[in-house]
Amino acid sequence: MPDMLSRSLTTIVHASVALGLTLLTTLWVTPTQAQQGADQRLKVTVERVQFKPEQFSVEAVGSARAKRSVTIYPAVADKVVDVNFSAGQRVQAGDILVELDSRRQQVAVNLAKVQLADAQRSVERLQRLRRQPGEGAIPQQELDDAITQRDMAEIELQRAQTELEDRYVRAPFDGVVGITDIEVGDRINEQTVITSIDDRSSLLLDFVAPESALSLLQTDNASLMVTPWQRPQQQIAAEIVQVDSRLNTDTRSIRARAELQNPDEQLIPGMSFRIRLQVKGRQYASIPESALLWGPRTPYIWVVEKGQARRVDVQIQQRQAGYVLVAGDIALDDLLIVEGVQRLRHGQPIRYSEAALESNNSADSSQPQASLGARQ
Known part of the structure; x- marks a missing residue:
């Protein structure tokens, strides 16, 4: 009889402890689960897709001389x-x-x-x-x-x-x-040098470009920017005015001449310049490098479609500083997921901050285009 009473008391104690743990679990765990269950969407950061042109460039060094x-x-x-x-x-x-x-x-x-x-x-x-x-x-x-x-x-x-x-x-x-x-x-006498005279209202820049740049020199929509070596922060627009009639067969290069206006005459003949010739090509979606992922066969990105993540396979066209130009099923102003991409799966519900989206768009529109690299 005493043994049975002891076992009963033990059972009652165990049941009481189990009931207490159940109440504690209900009081402390259930609110967290309820909070998580309220929004199962994954939070990400997005920005609108912008299109930029391909740009091909050639760099050279040239020396200036006076127009006359x-x-x-x-x-x-x-x-x-x-x-x-x-x-x-x-x-x-x-x-x-x-x-x-x-x-x-x-x-x-x-x-x-x-x-x-x-x-x-x-x-x-x-x-x-x-x-x-x-x-x-x-x-x-x-x-x-x-x-x-x-x-x-x-x-x-x-x-x-x-x-x-x-x-x-x-x-x-x-x-x-x-x-x-x-x-x-x-x-x-007639052989005595009196002096020299220079018309510095504009300067001519002679430079040598590789054979591969011939098509860039002959196109009408090429832009030319020159930078004095003494003033690396100053960029000046120039214009191609002459291209030689033949290539140098020894160096496989061609001679060209550009002209830049010099109204204040701060630049003088003999100065050396860094010359950058650029030509714009087709427009492609400009994607931050951090948003580009690599699959077994092709790179891809994530975009927002009807509140869900959609995977889009892309083809890289050109790399730029911090960005990649890609081709794929992408439209202007599509919402591109740029942060949180590692945890996504196709069709997964997502959420993002509208205020942060507008702030990113404003910052992107105020920044100048980055410097350009070579095509892959």
């Missing part, structure tokens, strides 16, 4: 009597840079003017006499000889004026002059 650049020599030999410029000075076309001794030439011009005036008077006198009737009329031959002498006097005046003008060395066009070693009193 000449070295100035005198036309004649004589003594320098005046130097009217200094290095770095901007001059206009026709400005006198150097003046040579012109005393003899000035005398020759004055003499030619006197002779021309005398010849002209003789012609006019003979013409009046020819118009008078009677026996005193002047023969036509005498008038013709006078006209010839007048014409020869005009030519002599032009020759004297040309010789006088040769004593003035003028700027051939608007530009900036360089350093000169000429001083007043120097005696110079």
Whole structure:
């Protein structure tokens, strides 16, 4: 009897403990399960699909030279009597840079003017006499000889004026002059370098491109950007103006020439530039690298369709900095899943923040396009 009572008490104690554990489980576990059961959708981060063009590029190094650049020599030999410029000075076309001794030439011009005036008077006198009737009329031959002498006097005046003008060395066009070693009193000749002059309103860039870039050089929609080596943050738009007529068979390259405007003349001839030629191609979906996954046969991405995750197989077209251009069953503004992709399965319900989506779209639209790489 005591044993039976002891066993009964033990059974009652065990039942009480089990009931208590059941109540605790009901009180503490059930709320969590109920909370999870309220929304079984997987939370992800999404952004709208944007399309960008393929871009193919070629880079080269080029050296700049002025659009017009000449070295100035005198036309004649004589003594320098005046130097009217200094290095770095901007001059206009026709400005006198150097003046040579012109005393003899000035005398020759004055003499030619006197002779021309005398010849002209003789012609006019003979013409009046020819118009008078009677026996005193002047023969036509005498008038013709006078006209010839007048014409020869005009030519002599032009020759004297040309010789006088040769004593003035003028700027051939608007530009900036360089350093000169000429001083007043120097005696110079036709081989003496006076100075150089550069028209720096625009610069020409000569560069060499590989044979593979020939199609890019010949297309009309190519864009060219140049960067001075001394100013790596500055990019300047330029234009292809000339392409050589043949390839170099030794280097398998072709010579090309670009022109860039230089209105403030901060860039000078001789500077080196990094040249980047780009051509845009077809438009493809631009996918962040983090959103691209790899399957056994093909890469794929996840998009949102009717609140569920849908797997889309894609083909990589081009890699860009941080992004990949892909082709597949994707449309503009589709919702692309960019975070949480590792836990997804096809048809799985998902949820995302609308506010975060709009914030990501605003940030993407405000950022410039990334630099471009080569096609796979």
